[in-house]
Amino acid sequence: MDRLQEALEAWRQALGDEHVLADEATLARARTATFATTQTVAAVLRPGNAQEVRTCVQIAHQMRVPITPVSAGRNQGYGSRVPAQNGVLVELSRMNRxxxxxxxxxxxxxxxxxxxxxxxxxxxxxxxxxxxxxxxxxxxxxxxxxxxxxxxxxxxxxxxxxxxxxxxxxxxxxxxxxxxxxxxxxxxxxxxxxxxxxxxxxxxxxxxxxxxxxxxxxxxxxRAACLRLVSGIIEDPFQLGPVVERLRQLRLEGTLREAFSLWNDYKVFSVLGQYPWEAARELTPLPETQRQKLRTEWNVFPWHLNCVLEAPSEVQARAAQERVEHVLKDALPSLTFLREEEVGPGRLRQPPSARNLRMMYWRKRTPLPEVPEPERDGCGFIWLSCAVPMAASHVETALALAEPIPLRFGFEPNLCVLGVSARCAYLVVAIIYDREAEGEDARAMECHHALQQALGEAGYYPARLGIQSPVLPFAPEDDSPAVLRTLKAALDPHGILAPGRYLP
Ligand SMILES: Cc1cc2nc3c(=O)[nH]c(=O)nc-3n(C[C@H](O)[C@H](O)[C@H](O)COP(=O)(O)OP(=O)(O)OC[C@H]3O[C@@H](n4cnc5c(N)ncnc54)[C@H](O)[C@@H]3O)c2cc1C
Missing domain, CATH: 3.30.465.10 (Uridine Diphospho-n-acetylenolpyruvylglucosamine Reductase; domain 3)
Incomplete structure (x- = not known):
């Protein structure tokens, strides 16, 4: 019996047959992402508590069989539940207490x-x-x-x-x-x-x-007693830099306590509807005339700012609103504030919702299903999220580098600048395509790599990696690779845990 079979036998004894899955439907789901993958998954283990996780790991360690953990496995755009290398998946969704x-x-x-x-x-x-x-x-x-x-x-x-x-x-x-x-x-x-x-x-x-x-x-x-939705439209991309400068000021001084987002028109389109295949006469990327048409029909502008202002009382909310107005208004004359009651009760702090999943169906020719399952539905979707200092010069440089690249590969530059902290923004690019369209899997991956390369060469490195790029293609200038190898060897002498995920 080879090691994998021995390990499977031991896992079955520890977890029970029903929690060691190797049927084709489960395995197909485990090896399918929203982009092309070649990894194979030999089985899916579903431990029910920490002690069972421990037993699973001990068996993997003894038998030298690679295992990769996922919690819910919804890492869509970064590889879903697919491991970085061939092996066995440890899925922790039963541990839901x-x-x-x-x-x-x-x-x-x-x-x-x-x-x-x-x-x-x-x-x-x-x-x-x-x-x-x-x-x-x-x-x-x-x-x-x-x-x-x-x-x-x-x-x-x-x-x-x-x-x-x-x-x-x-x-x-x-x-x-x-x-x-x-x-x-x-x-x-x-x-x-x-x-x-x-x-x-x-x-x-x-x-x-x-x-x-x-x-x-x-x-x-x-939960803050008073909320305001702060929005603004940016008609001229040259306004972006000054707006970012002022948003940084508001984040640093604490008036804005949470992330703001700046979305470009393509990103807004992708959450509002689907690609106008007929009107675009099957051409990709979206022809400029169609882009203008969608802007008019859907009331979309080149960029949109959104953020939420929180305050424990109405007096404080009013003061914060005045402060935001004072700092932002001349850079963003279109600034508007809506109270929670005006947006709709509960709308500013609504439960987690699936509405943004619509993005993944932008290029699909079939309508959004009631229960979206993008991997099953052949949605092509790859994220790249890079860290950019929160300053006009950096945001403008990173955007200027990123914007033309998807177009070169036949995709719309679907962009967001996310003010995740006071000093740092993430430039988040989504490459959206239809996996059923011939050649697009390969082209989308080339596009991802070209974006990562161009932004990385300018010093804007990813804040998070997916299995599309499990290790960054840039050599650090310090001794970190050796130190990390030492750590990995010390904690995982047989290299059984998620090999290739961030570390070898
Ligand atoms: C349209 C859309 C919008 C999105 N918006 C956001 C967003 O606003 N913010 C955001 O952060 N992400 C976003 N994502 C990305 C992604 O869906 C989320 O980050 C999601 O939370 C990841 O899935 P998960 O929590 O099920 O993690 P999993 O898939 O379970 O895990 C992710 C990774 O973490 C590691 N891991 C998981 N569990 C464990 C564990 N217990 N021990 C050790 N390692 C573990 C593994 O490497 C695994 O691959 C979005 C994706 C899409 C498609």
């Missing part, structure tokens, strides 16, 4: 299978006055998978990994550790302090392959 909730101290501790939709519903059920950062992506995505990828969301704690603590981690040898004070008996501050005494380890387990996280605490923000 909320382990602890504290309204007073404002935190929620969960297992990896807890999704944004579930956490939101849980807080509603509790009648909580707290909010969790909510992503614009799939509601069925997991809190832990997202945080480990250092995802971004709406709300004051939108830079998600900045607001977590108390990770419980199973290491590739099967050892287990807790980060922060929680490693000590009866630690009272385990869920409210990140550091504790000694080296802080949390960061090691984000965007890495050094451990499987089985528990994490998320800090929650109070």
């Amino acid at each position: 909320v382990l602890e909730f504290n309204e007073e101290l404002a935190y929620l501790t969960v297992e990896p299978g807890v999704t944004f939709a579930q956490a939101h519903a849980f807080l509603e059920e509790q009648g909580s006055r707290l909010q969790l950062a909510t992503i614009g992506g799939p509601p069925q995505a997991s809190l832990i998978g997202n945080a480990l990828e250092r995802g971004d969301g709406m709300g004051p704690y939108g830079d998600i990994f900045q607001h977590v603590c108390g990770l419980e981690v199973v290491l590739p040898t099967g050892e287990c550790l807790r980060t922060g004070p929680g490693r000590y008996p009866q630690a009272q501050a385990a869920s409210v302090l990140r550091w504790g005494a000694g080296p802080a380890l949390d960061g090691l387990f984000s965007q890495s392959n050094l451990g499987i996280v089985t528990r994490m605490t998320f800090w929650l923000a109070p």
Whole structure:
């Protein structure tokens, strides 16, 4: 019997046959992303608790069989649930318990299978006055998978990994550790302090392959009593730089407490509807006449600004609105403010929604299905998210580099500048295509690599990697590759955990 068969036998004994899946439908789902992949998946393991995760890892370590963890596996645009290299998938969606909730101290501790939709519903059920950062992506995505990828969301704690603590981690040898004070008996501050005494380890387990996280605490923000939707249209791209400068000022001084987003027209089109194949006479990328036509018909402008202003009282909301007006108005005369009641009750802090998933169907010729499943439906979708200092010169340079590249490959430059923190923005590019169109898988990947290369050469490196580019094609100037290799070899001597995911 080879090692894989021996391992499968051992996993079956540990988890039960029903949680070691190797049927073709499951495997096909596990190896399909929203772009071309060649990785194979031999089985999908579905442990139900941390002890079972530990057993799965110990078996993998003993038998030298590579395993890759996913929490909910909704990492769409970065590879969905497909591992970076051939192996066995460990899917943690059965571990979906909320382990602890504290309204007073404002935190929620969960297992990896807890999704944004579930956490939101849980807080509603509790009648909580707290909010969790909510992503614009799939509601069925997991809190832990997202945080480990250092995802971004709406709300004051939108830079998600900045607001977590108390990770419980199973290491590739099967050892287990807790980060922060929680490693000590009866630690009272385990869920409210990140550091504790000694080296802080949390960061090691984000965007890495050094451990499987089985528990994490998320800090929650109070729901603000008063909200304003701040929007503006930018008709002339030359306005963008001055607007970014002023938004930075508002972020740095704390008037704007959460990420703003600047979307270009192509991005707005992709969430409003589908590619006008007939009107465009089957031509791609979108002909300029059609672009202008869609702008007029759908009331879309070259760029749109959106952000939410939060304040604990109406007086403070009014003062913050005045401040935003004062700082932004001359750079953005179209600035508007809408109170929550005017936008629609609950609309500014609505539950995680699937509406942005529409983007993935932009180039499809079939309508958006009721339950979108982009991998099944042959949606082509690749993200590239690069870190850009929040200054006019940088944002303008990065946009000027990025904008022409998709057009060269036959795709629309679908762009967003996300003001994720006070000093740094992400330039997020979506390459959207139809996987059923011949040659597009290859062209879209070339486009991704060309974008990454051009932006990287100018110093704008990705903030997050997908399996489309598991390791950056740029050589660091320091000793980090050797140090990271040493760390990986020490924690994972047989290299069984998610090989190729961020680290070898
Ligand atoms: C239209 C659209 C909009 C999107 N909007 C956003 C957005 O606003 N913000 C955002 O951040 N993302 C967004 N995404 C990207 C993505 O969907 C989310 O980041 C999503 O949260 C990732 O899926 P997941 O949480 O199920 O993670 P998973 O797919 O479960 O995990 C992602 C990766 O994290 C690692 N991992 C997962 N779980 C563990 C674990 N327990 N231990 C160790 N490693 C683990 C693995 O490397 C895995 O590949 C969007 C995607 C689309 C298509």
